Amino acid sequence: MSETKIAGAELAPSWLPDAGDVNELVPAMWANDVERGPDGEVTISGVSVSALKEQFGTPLYVMSEGDFRARARSFKDAFDAAFADLCGGVDVYYAGKSFLCTEVARWVDSEGLRLDTCSGGELAVAQRAGISGEKLSLHGNNKSAAEINRALDMGLGRIVVDSLHELRRVAELAATRGVVANVMLRLTPGVHAHTHENIATAHEDQKFGLSFIAEDPEAPGMSAAEAASKLAVEAESINFLGFHAHIGSQIFEAEGFEIAARKLLGFTHEIQRKYGITLPELDLGGGYGIAYTAVDKPRPAAEVAQAMAAVVRATCSELGMSAPKLSIEPGRAIVGSSTFTLYETGTLKTVQVEVDGQDGVTAPRRYVSVDGGMSDNPRPVLYDADYSAVVASRASAEAPALSRVVGKHCESGDIVVRDVYLPNDVAAGDLLAVPGTGAYCWALASNYNYAPRPPVVAVKNGAARLIVRGETEDDLLARDIGA
Known part of the structure; x- marks a missing residue:
């Protein structure tokens, strides 16, 4: 037939x-x-x-609701287990920009996750949901003074800073208010994720992050990442937590995350030795892919966690350093x-x-x-x-x-x-x-x-x-x- x-x-x-x-x-x-x-x-x-x-x-x-909660728990449980011996577990930040309302914010909190926001509006949703400030993060390459002040008033766990100019703004606003801002510096590790150009965020030619490579015009002889690190160490109104990188979204391959982790750990080690400090945190981003069609093959949370833990474990051993407390941002992999x-x-x-x-x-x-x-x-x-x-x-x-x-x-x-x-x-x-x-x-x-x-x-x-x-x-x- x-x-x-x-x-x-x-x-x-x-x-x-x-x-x-x-x-x-x-x-x-x-x-x-x-x-x-x-x-x-x-x-x-x-x-x-x-x-x-x-x-x-x-x-x-x-x-x-059940599926959302199960995916949230799977990331928290898998990464806590994989990193237990390295840093006692991992902070998992849900990406509010992917989908956010007060009900979902409460689910995130009840499942033991933290919440990443990118605007004053998203902070308002978190406030309405009753999420405490220390469980919140604020991203964005051009945060307004009003947004930064709101973050300071709420006692945010961290403000992720994208540029030397923004770091100065945060330091000045915090000093004016007589408070100390918890800050992470977002770096561009130069990793090209295999995804759409508009959602690849770790290469040099884009708006996010501080470059390892390019000399900062305001700090001759230093890269933007080095100059921002120096300022973050020296500014009395800044509590310098560590570094952050996000290489993109809808990513299936592990190689980009592994390269980024090695670069960030190496730079963390360098800055710690140079200034005699300990940076307590490191955020390795996320952007893990989901299945939109039958050909998409997302990796289980446990597999991603074990692969990343192996890289962090090996790199810290090579550098002779203790692992900082890790955090990740699974993004669409929870809600998609x-x-x-x-x-x-x-x-x-x-x-x-x-x-x-x-x-x-x-x-x-x-x-x-x-x-x-x-x-x-x-x-x-x-x-x-x-x-x-x-x-x-x-x-x-x-x-x-x-x-x-x-x-x-x-x-x-x-x-x-x-x-x-x-x-x-x-x-x-x-x-x-x-x-x-x-x-x-x-x-x-x-x-x-x-x-x-x-x-x-x-x-x-x-x-x-x-x-x-x-x-x-x-x-x-x-x-x-x-x-």
């Missing part, structure tokens, strides 16, 4: 796996309590997507796969597209439109990010067809999933679920075309509740003072 021809397969990118079972939920891409029920409908913690649609509407961000976005299918159309390298040969590309788009997930247009999707409201026995899931906005680049196999019988009214949308989707969402931002629901033990309400048209018009 000849194989069934799959519509549009000639247009599939080389990385996309061959079409398999269109009903399959690849475990790595979904929260641990997502499954198909006996009737073929997708459920999360026992709640069906049709019930979620009926209660909350679409588009809708659907988050598994805990969430999927639920859409309703609208219009469909199929066009004929010329196949690359085959003159005159065309193949069908099916466009499946949904009721959201780049306003609730801008990552595909910003970073060429790839996602996957499934028909969630039912199972299908039909053959797969290559499809492109697109949004409703007036932009040709409004693509949610560039290439995915969906069943031939996908139709208007079907519910589609896009996994892996917990990180940097709601956080980057916009009101483009005056679209209200969707709500976020948390599901646990068979019950769903709002943790962020969706916007209304009244919300959109509230700031418009023209009427």
Whole structure:
């Protein structure tokens, strides 16, 4: 018997796996309590997507509280175990920029993690959630005086400084207030992470961090990292904790982290010897990848932890130094796969597209439109990010067809999933679920075309509740003072 021809397969990118079972939920891409029920409908913690649609509407961000908490615990437990003999454990900072609301901040705190913030607004959420200042970190390459003062008032555990200019600002503001600022210096270790250019953060030519290499114009004969270290040691209003590096996001290879760890430990040793001090902390960043598609293979937290501990152990032994207290920032690896976005299918159309390298040969590309788009997930247009999707409201026995899931906005680049196999019988009214949308989707969402931002629901033990309400048209018009 000849194989069934799959519509549009000639247009599939080389990385996309061959079409398999269109009903399959690849475990790595979904929260641990997502499954198909006996009737073929997708459920999360026992709640069906049709019930979620009926209660909350679409588009809708659907988050598994249990999965979020389990991922948070897995990082804390794995790194504590791996580094127990070196420094007594690891401080794990959840990246508020990936997704933050008061409820999630409380989950983070209750699971023993700390919270990394990047703005006054994120600090406000932490305050509202009741997170104590010593458990908070403040990042950002251009913190305002108001943000720094707020951090000082809250007694932040650390302010991560990106430049010599900013370090002076923090020192002056702290001295004026008669307090001492806890400071880490962010360095650029020159490691190129294998990720999108806009989320690679450890190379020289970008806005973050202090260079090991480039001479600072304000400190002739010294690199920016050396000059900032000298000032941090000498400033009475600075409690110099140590160094920080973050090489990027959505990273799967371990080599970049290992190189960065060696460089930071070596520089820590150098500064400690030069000034006769002990720097008590070192942050090795994070940016660990998640599975957005079936080809992504994220590493288990325990595997990452053991590999990094081995590098730190060996490097400290070579340098003859004690390991500082380590901290990490797993970022999207905690929240990303805990969430999927639920859409309703609208219009469909199929066009004929010329196949690359085959003159005159065309193949069908099916466009499946949904009721959201780049306003609730801008990552595909910003970073060429790839996602996957499934028909969630039912199972299908039909053959797969290559499809492109697109949004409703007036932009040709409004693509949610560039290439995915969906069943031939996908139709208007079907519910589609896009996994892996917990990180940097709601956080980057916009009101483009005056679209209200969707709500976020948390599901646990068979019950769903709002943790962020969706916007209304009244919300959109509230700031418009023209009427």
